[in-house]
Amino acid sequence: xxxxxxxxxxxxxxxxxxxxxxxxxxxxxxxxxxxxxxxxxxxxxxxxxxxxxxxxxxxxxxxxxxxxxxxxxxxxxxxxxxxxxxxxxxxxxxxxxxxxxxxx
Amino acid sequence: xxxxxxxxxxxxxxxxxxxxxxxxxxxxxxxxxxxxxxxxxxxxxxxxxxxxxxxxxxxxxxxxxxxxxxxxxxxxxxxxxxxxxxxxxxxxxxxxxxxxxxxx
Amino acid sequence: xxxxxxxxxxxxxxxxxxxxxxxxxxxxxxxxxxxxxxxxxxxxxxxxxxxxxxxxxxxxxxxxxxxxxxxxxxxxxxxxxxxxxxxxxxxxxxxxxxxxxxxx
Amino acid sequence: xxxxxxxxxxxxxxxxxxxxxxxxxxxxxxxxxxxxxxxxxxxxxxxxxxxxxxxxxxxxxxxxxxxxxxxxxxxxxxxxxxxxxxxxxxxxxxxxxxxxxxxx
Numbered sequence: 548x549x550x551x552x553x554x555x556x557x558x559x560x561x562x563x564x565x566x567x568x569x570x571x572x573x574x575x576x577x578x579x580x581x582x583x584x585x586x587x588x589x590x591x592x593x594x595x596x597x598x599x600x601x602x603x604x605x606x607x608x609x610x611x612x613x614x615x616x617x618x619x620x621x622x623x624x625x626x627x628x629x630x631x632x633x634x635x636x637x638x639x640x641x642x643x644x645x646x647x648x649x650x651x
Numbered sequence: 652x653x654x655x656x657x658x659x660x661x662x663x664x665x666x667x668x669x670x671x672x673x674x675x676x677x678x679x680x681x682x683x684x685x686x687x688x689x690x691x692x693x694x695x696x697x698x699x700x701x702x703x704x705x706x707x708x709x710x711x712x713x714x715x716x717x718x719x720x721x722x723x724x725x726x727x728x729x730x731x732x733x734x735x736x737x738x739x740x741x742x743x744x745x746x747x748x749x750x751x752x753x754x755x
Numbered sequence: 756x757x758x759x760x761x762x763x764x765x766x767x768x769x770x771x772x773x774x775x776x777x778x779x780x781x782x783x784x785x786x787x788x789x790x791x792x793x794x795x796x797x798x799x800x801x802x803x804x805x806x807x808x809x810x811x812x813x814x815x816x817x818x819x820x821x822x823x824x825x826x827x828x829x830x831x832x833x834x835x836x837x838x839x840x841x842x843x844x845x846x847x848x849x850x851x852x853x854x855x856x857x858x859x
Numbered sequence: 860x861x862x863x864x865x866x867x868x869x870x871x872x873x874x875x876x877x878x879x880x881x882x883x884x885x886x887x888x889x890x891x892x893x894x895x896x897x898x899x900x901x902x903x904x905x906x907x908x909x910x911x912x913x914x915x916x917x918x919x920x921x922x923x924x925x926x927x928x929x930x931x932x933x934x935x936x937x938x939x940x941x942x943x944x945x946x947x948x949x950x951x952x953x954x955x956x957x958x959x960x961x962x963x
Contacts, residue, residue, distance in 0.1 A: 560697050573688040580684055580711070584677040593664050593722035597748045600715040601755040604708055607684070608755070608961055611704040616954035618697035619935070624946040627939035634936040642928035644701045648961050649920055650858070651705040651712070712857055720850035727827070728842040731835035738832040746824035753816055753856050754962070768905050781896040788892055788919070792885040801872050801930035805956045808923040809963040812916055815892070816963070819912040826905035852909045859913040859920070 561621030562614050572610050579603045611648050615641070665725030666718050676714050683707045715752050719745070769829030770822050780818050787811045819856050823849070873933030874926050884922050891915045923960050927953070 562569055580603060586596045623641055627634030666673055684707060690700045727745055731738030770777055788811060794804045831849055835842030874881055892915060898908045935953055939946030 560694055562691065562697060562700075563694060566691060566694075569691050570688055573684060573691065577681055577684040577688065580677060580681040584674055584681065587666065587670060587673050587677065590664055590667060590670075593666060593718055593726060594744055594748050596666075597715055597718055597722070598751065600711060600718070601748075601751040604711050604715070604755040607704060607708050607711065609958075611701055611708070612954065612958045612961055614697055614701055614704070615957060616950065618701070619931070619950045619954060620947060622697060623931070623935070624939040624943065624950060627936040627946065628943070631936065631940070634939065635932060638928065638931045638936060640698055642924065642931060644698050644705075645927060645957055645960075646921075646924045647702065647705040648957075649924055651708040713854075716850065716854045716857055719853060720846065723827070723831070723846045723850060724843060727831070728835040728839065728846060731832040731842065732839070735832065735836070738835065739828060742824065742827045742832060746820065746827060749823060749853055749856075750817075750820045752853075753820055768902055770899065770905060770908075771902060774899060774902075777899050778896055781892060781899065785889060785892040785896065788885060788889040792882055792889065795874065795878060795881050795885065798872055798875060798878075801874060801926055801934060802952055802956050804874075805923055805926055805930070806959065808919060808926070809956075809959040812919050812923070812963040815912060815916050815919065819909055819916070822905055822909055822912070826909070830905060848906055852906050852913075855910065855913040856916075859916040 561617035561619075565613075565617060569610065569614070572606070576603060576606050576610070579606065608648065608651070615645065615648065618644075665721035665723070669717075669721060673714065673718070676710070676717075680707060680710050680714070683710065712752065712755070719749065719752065722748075769825035769827070773821075773825060777818065777822070780814070784811060784814050784818070787814065816856065816859070823853065823856065826852075873929035873931070877925075877929060881922065881926070884918070888915060888918050888922070891918065920960065920963070927957065927960065930956075 579599065583596060583599050583603065586599065618641060623634065623637045626637040683703070687700060687703050687707065690703065722745060727738065727741045730741040787807065791804060791807050791811065794807065826849060831842065831845045834845040891911065895908060895911050895915065898911065930953060935946065935949045938949040
């Protein structure tokens with residue numbers, strides 16, 4: 548639906564080669580959240596709902612860790628190879644995102 | 652020491668009185684996960700996707716903590732009031748679920 | 756060193772029967788933190804320091820989950836058996852602590 | 860496309876310039892763990908012990924996030940500047956450590 552015009556010499560974001568795999572994982576997470584809503588709708592026992600919430604939280608964090616790895620492997624490494632300054636800038640940005648992931 | 656005369660019918664699960672509020676929160680989480688998939692679909696910058704993943708993970712964990720509070724307030728307290736043995740059983744089950752939430 | 760006078764009829768805190776086991780675990784955690792400082796002192800490779808930090812964080816959270824289980828099994832169940840109101844009060848307090856554990 | 864002429868001697872680990880600050884933080888964490896043991900020793904109320912455990916867990920994770928930032932800024936950026944292959948290797952290693960931090 549959206550048209551993507553990647554500038555020549557501008558690498559696409561790190562996760563782009565794995566885009567389909569990420570979309571598949573995110574759709575599974577979306578389906579799992581819908582499943583949790585259905586459990587609540589059907590008065591499923593609290594503990595079973597909680598078990599599912601823990602599983603989905605883990606799945607979502609695993610997507611986050613995967614995206615971070617791709618980001619480091621592409622955006623951060625490429626920036627570091629262009630110049631130490633660009634590398635430092637990307638590292639500061641990535642570190643703030645890692646801190647948010649760890650706290651979430 | 653105290654006399655316990657408790658009549659407890661088949662109480663519904665702890666979260667039932669708040670069911671609509673939980674369903675609303677879970678539907679919002681579902682929409683947020685769909686939004687993350689859309690971000691990936693549109694090649695959004697990795698760090699922005701990650702910020703959103705951290706936010707949704709937190710929202711899902713907050714639903715889990717809310718459900719646990721309702722579970723303790725109803726299922727566990729009711730069981731404890733029926734007998735110490737039933738209370739102990741429910742506490743062991745809830746503690747395992749808390750351990751899963753903390754690790755997720 | 757401190758003298759403990761437990762009021763008659765007042766149960767001690769939930770973890771008291773397991774006190775020695777908790778103290779042992781906490782002393783091991785303390786030793787592990789000292790070990791991490793030693794690793795930093797000796798310029799150990801960052802990733803090895805981080806592996807140890809993750810292990811100690813998990814050990815500390817496991818102590819927290821254990822204390823919470825004992826708290827629910829004793830303080831919360833006892834309060835619930837005294838009256839629903841006392842049970843509700845203890846549950847609200849425990850839930851806030853669970854939320855802090857999950858976020859940490 | 861860009862010319863890479865990089866001279867890199869045996870760089871010390873990323874955190875070395877901040878070593879004293881890390882040692883100070885780790886010693887504070889060590890003292891806090893000792894404080895928790897003292898609270899248990901003195902039969903402090905469970906919830907107060909748990910509050911302190913959550914605080915110390917957070918402090919330890921913050922040290923981990925800081926070390927990871929220094930590791931990315933030095934070891935990973937330096938490796939990326941030496942060659943894409945060395946960069947990729949360091950990124951894979953760092954990502955596994957990030958996954959452990961997030962799960963802990």
